[in-house]
Amino acid sequence: MGVVCLKLENNNCKVVYHGGRRSLSLYLVQCFGPFPCVRLARLSSLKMATGVNRKISAASARAHTRRAKKSNSLQLPSGILGTALAVLFIGFLAWGYQVIQPPPPKICGTPDGPPITAPRIKLRDGRYLAYKEHGVPKDAAKYKIIFVHGFDSCRHDASIANTLSPDVVEEMGIYIVSFDRPGYGESDPDPNRTPKSIALDIEELADQLVLGSKFYVVGFSMGGQVVWNCLKYIPHRLAGAVLVSPVVNFWWTGLPANLTAEAYGRQKLQDQWALRVAHYVPQLTYWWNTQRWFPISGVIAHSPHIFSDQDKELLPKLSNRKNYVAQVRQQGDYETVHRDLMIGFGNWEYSPLDLENPFPNNEAFVHLWQGDDDLMVPVTLQRYIAQSLPWIHYHELQGSGHLFGHADGMSDSLIKSLLSVK
Incomplete structure (x- = not known):
């Protein structure tokens, strides 16, 4: 078992977990992660006991941190991404079509065309x-x-x-x-x-x-x-x-x-x-x-x-x-x-x-x-x-x-x- 502690560093509040169940560690890291110091007052009374203190390796701690960073990044649902790519592709085709199309001819005798001088x-x-x-x-x-x-x-x-x-x-x-x-x-x-x-x-x-x-x-x-x-x-x-x-x-x-x-x-x-x-x-x-x-x-x-x-x-x-x-x-x-x-x-x-x-x-x-x-x-x-x-x-x-x-x-x-x- 282990203990979850709060630590204030550089105006950021970090969650440090020592020992305990892996699922609990992931949950806490995902929930709290890096967050503004102003939230510290809300969490100052938080104490959670999970039994006997147990040390974890540095590699495991880094893994937890990496998971936290990954979870905080913006991820688009695959459906939205596919739609965006399709729109870009269609737009490119439309642009290409316009590029290869010749302008309409200026017909002689029309308002925008050359005058008629020959029989x-x-x-x-x-x-x-x-x-x-x-x-x-x-x-x-x-x-x-x-x-x-x-x-x-x-x-x-x-x-x-x-x-x-x-x-x-x-x-x-x-x-x-x-x-x-x-x-x-x-x-x-x-x-x-x-x-x-x-x-x-x-x-x-x-x-x-x-x-x-x-x-x-x-x-x-x-x-x-x-x-x-x-x-x-x-x-x-x-x-x-x-x-x-x-x-x-x-x-x-x-x-x-x-x-x-x-x-x-x-x-x-x-x-x-x-x-x-x-x-x-x-x-x-x-x-x-x-x-x-x-x-x-x-x-x-x-x-x-x-x-x-x-x-x-x-x-x-x-x-x-x-x-x-x-x-x-x-x-x-x-x-x-x-x-x-x-x-x-x-x-x-x-x-x-x-x-x-x-x-x-x-x-x-x-x-x-x-x-x-x-x-x-x-x-x-x-x-x-x-x-x-x-x-x-x-x-x-x-x-x-x-x-x-x-x-x-x-x-x-x-x-x-x-x-x-x-």
């Missing part, structure tokens, strides 16, 4: 498509051409129309119409855009402008990729086609794995990652190309490494872009350059390598032009595509980069080859 047509689904006409009057034209602009561009970037010789235009009676692809310039965004939908947009543009039952299409870069869609979905409307430096999707079926791996490996690491994100997790395309922790797509950032030596020499010819470059992405980046990446490098329902000759009777011809020093589009893949499709008239230019179409006299050569091969 536009209303499409089948209610969207508007802006366009620009070049060359001779439409009614007097012998040849009617629809030009499809490239990545991060607009209807003003109609390279063949802007650089085509006036003499060629007049002599051959050429009419060219360029248009803003969905989301660019003053054309409404198309959140449901697919490779097929853009081809149908082009067909509807031709119908509403009354270009006739057949017309020509010329596309540059990402616009050249769109021409593949025209060959797939509206070949019966085409009088001929030209693809200029058309973008190649590394994930098209039919491309040899060793060639695509080699060509993909030649891309800068930042461009490899931008394409991976666009292909495998397109939902993160906006976040990836707006975050600042890692380098973004070099094409979106206009990084110098994407230009060949010839491209750099030709860049001054594009100086007039400063007059309208602000219009290109005026409705937002997501429905323009980001959407282009997701569509251009996404999963297609067909591969150009599987296309049959859309003009088996030679009633029309398809030309593909490519520079062998193009740092944006791998020439090795372009060669393979041309070799796989013998009905393609392939033109490879030595020492030329992605922008060779802006070189002096190049547009004349492109158009003459398109219109004279019969």
Whole structure:
């Protein structure tokens, strides 16, 4: 048996127990522990006898003290702790969801959107498509051409129309119409855009402008990729086609794995990652190309490494872009350059390598032009595509980069080859 005593130290009252039952010791330590000295008066008369005094070891006393300290700490019930963690997790998910969501586009003609300055047509689904006409009057034209602009561009970037010789235009009676692809310039965004939908947009543009039952299409870069869609979905409307430096999707079926791996490996690491994100997790395309922790797509950032030596020499010819470059992405980046990446490098329902000759009777011809020093589009893949499709008239230019179409006299050569091969 033992005795419980009270001891005053440093204005704190401590319980000291000597001997006795373990349960009694624990009970007293838990009940009294360290407490303010003001309570001493209430406990001064406390005496408890438990029989013969018995000493306990220092280790046992320390164990009692540790138990007292543990019992005085704040302990949350497991249910409350689990709920708190769940709330934090849900909050983190909500924050992450907000981060990856692009802002809504600023639609042209709306109160908060840019003004409408270009002529536009209303499409089948209610969207508007802006366009620009070049060359001779439409009614007097012998040849009617629809030009499809490239990545991060607009209807003003109609390279063949802007650089085509006036003499060629007049002599051959050429009419060219360029248009803003969905989301660019003053054309409404198309959140449901697919490779097929853009081809149908082009067909509807031709119908509403009354270009006739057949017309020509010329596309540059990402616009050249769109021409593949025209060959797939509206070949019966085409009088001929030209693809200029058309973008190649590394994930098209039919491309040899060793060639695509080699060509993909030649891309800068930042461009490899931008394409991976666009292909495998397109939902993160906006976040990836707006975050600042890692380098973004070099094409979106206009990084110098994407230009060949010839491209750099030709860049001054594009100086007039400063007059309208602000219009290109005026409705937002997501429905323009980001959407282009997701569509251009996404999963297609067909591969150009599987296309049959859309003009088996030679009633029309398809030309593909490519520079062998193009740092944006791998020439090795372009060669393979041309070799796989013998009905393609392939033109490879030595020492030329992605922008060779802006070189002096190049547009004349492109158009003459398109219109004279019969």
